[in-house]
Amino acid sequence: MPEAGRRPLIIGSGIAGLYVAIRARELGLRPTIVTKARLEESNTRYAQGGIAAALGRDDSPGLHLADTVRAGDGLVDRGAARQLTSEAPARIADLVRYGVPFDTVEGQIALGREAAHARARILHAGGDATGLNIEESLKRRALEAGIDARERTMLRSLRTDPDGIVAVLSHSDGTGVEVLAPGPVVLATGGAGSLYRNSTNPSITTGEGIALAFRAGALLTDMEFIQFHPTVFYREGAPRFLITEALRGEGAVLRNEAGERFLVGQHRDAELAPRDVVARAIDRELQRSGRPCVYLDATAVPRNLLFARFPSVCHFLAGYGLDPSRDLIPVAPVAHYTIGGVTTDLEGRTSLRHLYACGEVAATGVHGANRLASNSLLEGLVFGEHVARQLAHPAHSGPPAPERLVEVALSPGAGRGEETADVEEVRDRLWQEVGIVRTAEGLREAVGAFERIGRTAEPAASGVPGSAANAALTASFIARAALARTESRGAHYRSDYPKARPAWRHHIGLRRAGARRTSR
Numbered sequence: 430m431p432e433a434g435r436r437p438l439i440i441g442s443g444i445a446g447l448y449v450a451i452r453a454r455e456l457g458l459r460p461t462i463v464t465k466a467r468l469e470e471s472n473t474r475y476a477q478g479g480i481a482a483a484l485g486r487d488d489s490p491g492l493h494l495a496d497t498v499r500a501g502d503g504l505v506d507r508g509a510a511r512q513l514t515s516e517a518p519a520r521i522a523d524l525v526r527y528g529v530p531f532d533t534v535e536g537q538i539a540l541g542r543e544a545a546h547a548r549a550r551i552l553h554a555g556g557d558a559t560g561l562n563i564e565e566s567l568k569r570r571a572l573e574a575g576i577d578a579r580e581r582t583m584l585r586s587l588r589t590d591p592d593g594i595v596a597v598l599s600h601s602d603g604t605g606v607e608v609l610a611p612g613p614v615v616l617a618t619g620g621a622g623s624l625y626r627n628s629t630n631p632s633i634t635t636g637e638g639i640a641l642a643f644r645a646g647a648l649l650t651d652m653e654f655i656q657f658h659p660t661v662f663y664r665e666g667a668p669r670f671l672i673t674e675a676l677r678g679e680g681a682v683l684r685n686e687a688g689e690r691f692l693v694g695q696h697r698d699a700e701l702a703p704r705d706v707v708a709r710a711i712d713r714e715l716q717r718s719g720r721p722c723v724y725l726d727a728t729a730v731p732r733n734l735l736f737a738r739f740p741s742v743c744h745f746l747a748g749y750g751l752d753p754s755r756d757l758i759p760v761a762p763v764a765h766y767t768i769g770g771v772t773t774d775l776e777g778r779t780s781l782r783h784l785y786a787c788g789e790v791a792a793t794g795v796h797g798a799n800r801l802a803s804n805s806l807l808e809g810l811v812f813g814e815h816v817a818r819q820l821a822h823p824a825h826s827g828p829p830a831p832e833r834l835v836e837v838a839l840s841p842g843a844g845r846g847e848e849t850a851d852v853e854e855v856r857d858r859l860w861q862e863v864g865i866v867r868t869a870e871g872l873r874e875a876v877g878a879f880e881r882i883g884r885t886a887e888p889a890a891s892g893v894p895g896s897a898a899n900a901a902l903t904a905s906f907i908a909r910a911a912l913a914r915t916e917s918r919g920a921h922y923r924s925d926y927p928k929a930r931p932a933w934r935h936h937i938g939l940r941r942a943g944a945r946r947t948s949r
Contacts, residue, residue: 436461437820438596439615440584440638443471444560445788445809446617447567451527452817454574460820461577465601466633468578469568472619472789473806475631476560477673477741478543479551480524480810481803482517485540488548490514497804500545500703501797502919503934504651509795512775513804513811520810521552529566530554541738542678543802544701551803557673557741563806584637585893587614587645593783594645597893606893613783613820616642617809620767620789621903622655626860627763629658629671635896636903638790642771643902644839644894646944648780650792650831650936651769653910654920656800657865658765659683659707662745662758663722669763670745672725674802676753677701679734681727683711684757686720705799705920708762712865715761724757762865766805768796768920769910772938774828777816782825787812794936798919831938835913837905838942842887842898851882851897855904863908867923872912879905910937 437453439446442464453460462468483493493514498505521538525531532539532553542549554562571578581601588595593611621636622628643649660677662670677683677700685691691714696702702710711723727735732754736743739753746753771779771786773793779786788809795808858878862871879901886897894902914937916930917923 437613437615438463438609439617441471441617441619441788441790442468442568442578443473443617443619443788443809444563444567444806445813446615447564447571448810448813449615449617449787449817450576451567451571451574452814453820454576456817456821458820459577461579462571463579463582463584463598465583466581468580469564470631470633471564472622472630472634473560473809474564475629475671476806477557477671478675478803479541479553479559480521480563480806481546481550481801482521482552482807483514483548483550484518484521484538484552485548485550488550490517492548493517493550496546497795497801498797500799500801502799503797503929504794504918504936505797506794509775509793513795513807516811516814517807520807520814523810524563524566527566527570529563532556541675543674544677544698544707545703545801551675551678553675553738555740556737557675557739560806584618584641587641587784589645589781594781611783613785615816615820616771616784616786616790617788617813618790620770621907622764622767624856624859624900624904625764625864626856627669629661629669629763629765635900636767637896637899638786639770639906640894640899640902642779642784642786643906643939643941645784646781646941647784648772648828648830649770649906649939650772650794651910652906652939653914653937654768654798655764655907656704656766656768656920657708657762659704659711659762660725660760661763663761664749664759667749671765672742672758672760673739674704676725676727676730676739676742679730679738681725681730683707684724684726685714686718691723703799704802705922708865709922711762722759722761725760726757727753728755728757730754764860766800768792768798768800772828772831773812774826775812775815776819776824776826777812778819778827780827782827785816785819787816798921832935833913834938834940835909836940836942837909839902840887841890842883843885844888844892848886848897851886852900854878854882855900859904859907863904863911865922867911867921868925869912869923872908875908876905876912879908906939910939913937
């Protein structure tokens with residue numbers, strides 16, 4: 430029976446999940462959305478920077494493509510990036526159709542500039558509340574379309590079946606286990622950023638989708654590439670609130686404790702260099718000075734522009750007695766975006782038949798080794814469109830295997846279950862040893878720690894993994910891939926291999942030992 434004859438199950442309710450559900454409904458299907466928190470709780474909601482599309486008169490998809498490839502440091506899949514940038518205007522038109530209130534100037538959508546973009550092509554909705562407005566607009570549209578949404582429901586496991594993917598669900602408190610009939614499943618579960626001790630992500634982004642897909646036998650790619658956002662508010666005891674890159678696009682600069690612009694001379698674009706460059710520059714400055722933060726200086730940006738374009742940032746800072754038109758903003762880099770994930774082709778098909786993935790959980794190769802700012806929301810839309818079309822009219826194929834494969838053994842464990850201390854150790858280890866700067870010694874220690882946690886947290890052969898087991902497993906993917914890549918490229922930096930190496934201009938895949946090479 431084709432996918433069109435079934436009810437697609439969509440796991441996740443960020444921009445990718447909601448968009449796929451809406452488009453699948455428009456194509457005549459009856460999808461169900463499952464989310465482990467509220468429908469509106471996702472990384473999308475907290476996205477400040479905006480969404481990129483070549484809409485300006487001086488811009489083109491070709492220029493957007495060139496910037497995407499340049500930022501990706503030699504690993505961008507050009508086919509994926511061309512699809513992303515060429516289809517961006519049509520997907521923006523969809524958002525307008527769904528009621529997203531993009532900011533305008535004299536009746537035209539306003540376009541801003543961010544780091545590593547050669548043109549102003551960033552759309553905002555409500556200034557720095559772009560993600561919130563997109564999330565709310567898509568949520569409203571999904572509910573108006575009568576799409577079934579199951580909140581506070583956890584995906585517990587996936588397994589293959591000749592007729593589709595079998596999903597096991599339960600209430601978020603672990604009760605009410607339900608095994609669904611096999612059918613098409615779309616993973617739109619987001620990344621794994623909150624597995625790091627310091628992160629911009631909400632607490633729900635712990636990489637379960639990646640872990641569960643791997644357990645079912647799916648290929649993973651590019652897990653070593655974790656993007657750290659350079660400018661996140663720093664104050665002891667305060668939440669890690671993202672200070673949007675768009676502020677630097679409007680002229681804000683970074684200064685050290687002495688008031689010096691330390692990025693000048695380190696990169697031709699200074700504060701508008703790619704995120705990996707800026708994050709490492711700040712980290713070096715922190716190591717040199719022994720200080721916990723540097724400072725973002727927006728005092729040269731007109732006050733009326735600051736408060737009109739960045740209302741969320743200004744409101745947040747006011748709660749700490751800061752006025753960005755007058756005061757320097759203390760910032761430091763933290764974990765932000767999972768570039769790698771479940772391997773997919775350009776249609777969102779994984780290596781397992783009937784299993785699709787899109788958004789941050791997926792690895793399309795579109796971001797290479799370092800994501801260009803404001804391409805993430807766009808990725809969810811563009812590849813989500815292709816997933817929806819596949820659900821309606823499936824054509825079975827799948828992604829090629831990455832150039833290098835690392836097999837990861839997964840053995841039954843002691844089944845100790847949910848241990849808060851285990852999850853906290855995972856978060857600490859990732860931050861300390863698999864962070865902005867990495868070494869072989871630290872990575873080996875991290876891999877060993879994650880294996881130790883796995884031996885105790887993994888369930889017995891017939892059990893369902895809990896959060897500690899999945900956290901340790903996903904963390905081990907990041908550390909193993911980072912250990913395997915003996916070079917520095919994009920968001921992955923090894924102080925023991927500080928240069929990019931031509932021999933490593935390829936992707937690293939992870940596969941469960943003993944898993945079938947393909948289920949298609």
